[in-house]
Amino acid sequence: MDSAQVIPRHQTAISRQQLSKPIALAVADGILSANSTLFDYGCGRGGDVTRLQAMGYAAHGWDPGHSPNAERRAADVVNLGYVINVIEDPTERARTLASAWALARQVLIVAARPDWEARTVTGHHHGDGIITKRGTFQKFYNQEELRNWINVQLHTDCIAAAPGVFYVFRQDADAQTFLASRTRHRLLPTSRPRRRQALYDAHREDLDALAAFITARGRLPAPEEAPGTADRLLRVFPSLRQAAATLRNITGHQDWDKDLEQARNQAEHDLLVYLALSSFRGRPKASELPKGIALDVRMLFGSYRKACSKADALLHGIADQRHLNNACSASKIGKLTADALYVHVTAVQALDPLLRVYEGCARALTGSVAECTIVKFSRMMTKVSYLSYPDFDTTPHPALTASLRADLRMLNVKLTDFRRSTNPPILHRKETFVPLDYLGRDKFVRLTKQEERAGLLLESATIGTRAGWEQRLQDRGYRLDGHRLIRTATATAPASLRSK
Numbered sequence: 001m002d003s004a005q006v007i008p009r010h011q012t013a014i015s016r017q018q019l020s021k022p023i024a025l026a027v028a029d030g031i032l033s034a035n036s037t038l039f040d041y042g043c044g045r046g047g048d049v050t051r052l053q054a055m056g057y058a059a060h061g062w063d064p065g066h067s068p069n070a071e072r073r074a075a076d077v078v079n080l081g082y083v084i085n086v087i088e089d090p091t092e093r094a095r096t097l098a099s100a101w102a103l104a105r106q107v108l109i110v111a112a113r114p115d116w117e118a119r120t121v122t123g124h125h126h127g128d129g130i131i132t133k134r135g136t137f138q139k140f141y142n143q144e145e146l147r148n149w150i151n152v153q154l155h156t157d158c159i160a161a162a163p164g165v166f167y168v169f170r171q172d173a174d175a176q177t178f179l180a181s182r183t184r185h186r187l188l189p190t191s192r193p194r195r196r197q198a199l200y201d202a203h204r205e206d207l208d209a210l211a212a213f214i215t216a217r218g219r220l221p222a223p224e225e226a227p228g229t230a231d232r233l234l235r236v237f238p239s240l241r242q243a244a245a246t247l248r249n250i251t252g253h254q255d256w257d258k259d260l261e262q263a264r265n266q267a268e269h270d271l272l273v274y275l276a277l278s279s280f281r282g283r284p285k286a287s288e289l290p291k292g293i294a295l296d297v298r299m300l301f302g303s304y305r306k307a308c309s310k311a312d313a314l315l316h317g318i319a320d321q322r323h324l325n326n327a328c329s330a331s332k333i334g335k336l337t338a339d340a341l342y343v344h345v346t347a348v349q350a351l352d353p354l355l356r357v358y359e360g361c362a363r364a365l366t367g368s369v370a371e372c373t374i375v376k377f378s379r380m381m382t383k384v385s386y387l388s389y390p391d392f393d394t395t396p397h398p399a400l401t402a403s404l405r406a407d408l409r410m411l412n413v414k415l416t417d418f419r420r421s422t423n424p425p426i427l428h429r430k431e432t433f434v435p436l437d438y439l440g441r442d443k444f445v446r447l448t449k450q451e452e453r454a455g456l457l458l459e460s461a462t463i464g465t466r467a468g469w470e471q472r473l474q475d476r477g478y479r480l481d482g483h484r485l486i487r488t489a490t491a492t493a494p495a496s497l498r499s500k
């Protein structure tokens with residue numbers, strides 16, 4: 001029997017109300033830039049294509065079930081989104097992957113449903129997947145299984161973009177540029193120029209762009225790295241160094257030098273973390289480095305050899321749990337408990353480089369976890385968990401909804417879903433997880449002080465879950481109104497437990 005005739009694959013296509021996960025990721029990661037073309041291979045009802053076109057992208061798609069007559073065309077970026085998991089025949093699955101890859105000039109995005117979603121779908125076994133109640137086929141992939149399958153089929157080394165989503169780059173230099181950008185810190189605000197100066201006022205936009213580059217990379221750009229800006233500035237200043245000197249003059253030497261040193265340190269760390277992690281794919285030779293990274297290396301470390309030996313030392317640290325434990329204990333950022341360090345996702349790039357490499361190894365397995373709020377670094381076992389607290393900012397004691405754990409020894413990824421839990425773990429002392437400049441941190445600090453004064457945070461084992469915490473509030477005669485603690489009726493707990 002030809003199962004393709006029986007299994008209504010086209011019925012797996014849903015009407016999308018927003019961009020699919022792989023496409024949204026590609027936009028956020030800069031994979032899909034304003035000038036790139038996209039082809040959606042197996043586009044289903046075409047929701048992604050329509051939305052991308054409305055956003056101004058040159059996007060097209062084809063689907064054997066929904067738009068069989070559309071042209072299958074080559075594009076810079078090709079998306080194969082949730083297609084392979086609906087194909088029951090492994091040979092056809094591989095052929096489909098190869099056909100999509102053949103059309104990709106720069107990047108192929110492959111997305112498939114992850115294994116933990118299998119729990120939510122009922123059906124009967126068929127081949128290496130299941131036939132669902134609707135009669136469609138679904139194969140659920142373990143993260144490493146999907147990575148290995150793509151690598152074997154395409155003789156390549158794909159990159160995890162997110163759980164269930166991988167990027168396959170045509171050119172290794174593009175893969176390296178992407179990986180380096182992923183380890184690069186977000187821009188720190190530079191000190192604003194303090195003095196007015198006609199020269200600055202006349203070229204404000206370009207000088208600000210120059211300052212932003214220096215802050216991000218800890219060095220001056222080569223003219224070709226900031227084409228428009230550099231061209232315009234070089235018509236006015238003899239060199240970009242002179243333009244930067246003008247910025248230093250009007251910003252104030254002390255502020256500028258402090259910013260620059262911080263930017264250099266951060267850029268050095270970014271580069272070391274990138275080089276340490278790049279050894280998993282086979283570190284590129286000096287001659288294979290993308291131009292921008294080669295310049296970073298030369299300006300920040302003097303030579304590639306020096307940079308690589310520092311990166312290797314960092315990588316060796318990961319193999320030793322004691323080093324990891326020490327780095328966790330010494331961290332000035334995050335909340336340290338007996339078995340782990342917990343850090344808000346916005347502070348991860350400010351951590352010690354060893355911890356960043358630790359997290360980077362986990363991310364090489366999982367890809368970016370968009371829903372992550374807190375990263376948990378185990379001090380005992382080489383495991384990193386990405387914890388989701390969707391109400392972190394708005395709820396005083398947010399509940400855990402999911403934990404995605406990457407085990408670096410076993411090389412596996414496991415999701416634990418708490419959404420249906422009636423008594424999920426919750427957070428206290430939220431200010432301890434976030435960076436000092438985190439919006440709303442003051443509010444978190446005030447609440448913790450109130451709760452401490454009321455004796456609510458003592459014996460914390462019992463208040464780690466929602467039920468225990470609610471009971472504690474009730475026993476002591478309190479309730480919460482947003483991030484404010486309010487006294488209610490008289491406490492029901494024994495007087496000895498009450499705060500004095």
Ligand SMILES: C[S@@+](CC[C@H](N)C(=O)[O-])C[C@H]1O[C@@H](n2cnc3c(N)ncnc32)[C@H](O)[C@@H]1O
Nearest residue numbers: 009010012013020042043044065081082083096
């Ligand atoms: C789950 S849908 C995904 C659609 C779309 N990519 C999205 O994310 O919304 C799977 C689609 O794969 C299509 N499909 C099935 N076999 C295919 C094949 N051999 N080549 C390309 N697409 C195929 C089906 O028609 C269906 O529309």
